[in-house]
Amino acid sequence: MGPSPAEIVRTLVAGRLPGLVHLAHRPGPYHVRHATDPEGRVLMLVPVVSDLAAELDPGAGDDVAVVLDVLDLPPAPGAPSLGRAWISGWAAPLRGADARRGAADFAAVDPTGDLLDVGTRFRLHRFEVVEARLEGADSVRRVDPAEYAAAEPDPLHAIEPELLADLTDHHADQVAGYLRRRLGLADGGTDTAPRVVRIDRYGLVVSYGRPGARRRARLAFPHPVADHAELARLLHPMLCPHAGAGERSR
Structure with missing residues (x-):
């Protein structure tokens, strides 16, 4: 028995690997610092002065369709890759108490000092996963969002x-x-x-x-x-x- 596709996707997007974000009808992709909260929602830590922040446009009032793309990095020469995770949803900026809770969830994965500047130099955006896919060497498997949310990242991956x-x-x-x-x-x-x-x-x-x-x-x-x-x-x-x-x- 091995990890299910949902568990692999949760593991890949947990926040330990580099991620790229694609925005609907915008240029890109953009490198993004990300993590997931206990429910599997994606948190993106974005500098307020950046191309990505401008494209997310928090002042527009509308959520932005995003796709997070995370490729597994094999841990040693000759090791097989777990594949590539693609997850999508509608990103919205977090403010007030939501931003503080989001920063705490982000810190549980990556305790970066930049979280202290959320609201000034950085802004947190969050999206719930509405579509998930796991791409392997010769196949792409769809993962049910509910199964993704119920899965847990592998505790040994990091x-x-x-x-x-x-x-x-x-x-x-x-x-x-x-x-x-x-x-x-x-x-x-x-x-x-x-x-x-x-x-x-x-x-x-x-x-x-x-x-x-x-x-x-x-x-x-x-x-x-x-x-x-x-x-x-x-x-x-x-x-x-x-x-x-x-x-x-x-």
């Missing part, structure tokens, strides 16, 4: 590069041995050592096989993990098999 680097730099032999056992691979031979290329709350994506003929497999966790601490507990037997055997023998 730290995935560090997790993979730690497995490679400090536990390469233990990881390779564990993966060979799980995949039923011969030890050594002509195959390149299997390695973890992606981690999410549901499991590991593993690359293995001979050079030029690499394959991928998913190894599922017993249950979805809630955070880094729970992941560490699940990976402990893989990284420290002898310690685990000693504990069982007591």
Whole structure:
């Protein structure tokens, strides 16, 4: 089992990756700093003196149709991409208490000091997602907005590069041995050592096989993990098999 399309879209647009915003009948696209609130609504932090602010035109009184475009950045060489998320809605500026709540939601994802200047140098715009799509290598899947809103971003996505680097730099032999056992691979031979290329709350994506003929497999966790601490507990037997055997023998 892996993440659903709705979960992938929520993960990609959460605010950890760069985003582009397209405005209906306007030039662009524009780079935008964004985050999502607990309901999945998109918050855009826009300098009041900018081309994007002028195009959003908060003084016009009408909401503006926008599309947020976020491309996944694979966390390591050879890692597969999660794809590209496209979500759209009608953006409106936030003011007063709404702006303060929006700034708090934005800070939960990205605690930038620029949020202190919302209302002076910056303005927050927000839109509820009315259409969502997930673009892969050879397909585009529509995601129901209600499923998108109910999904949760993956708690490991923001730290995935560090997790993979730690497995490679400090536990390469233990990881390779564990993966060979799980995949039923011969030890050594002509195959390149299997390695973890992606981690999410549901499991590991593993690359293995001979050079030029690499394959991928998913190894599922017993249950979805809630955070880094729970992941560490699940990976402990893989990284420290002898310690685990000693504990069982007591």
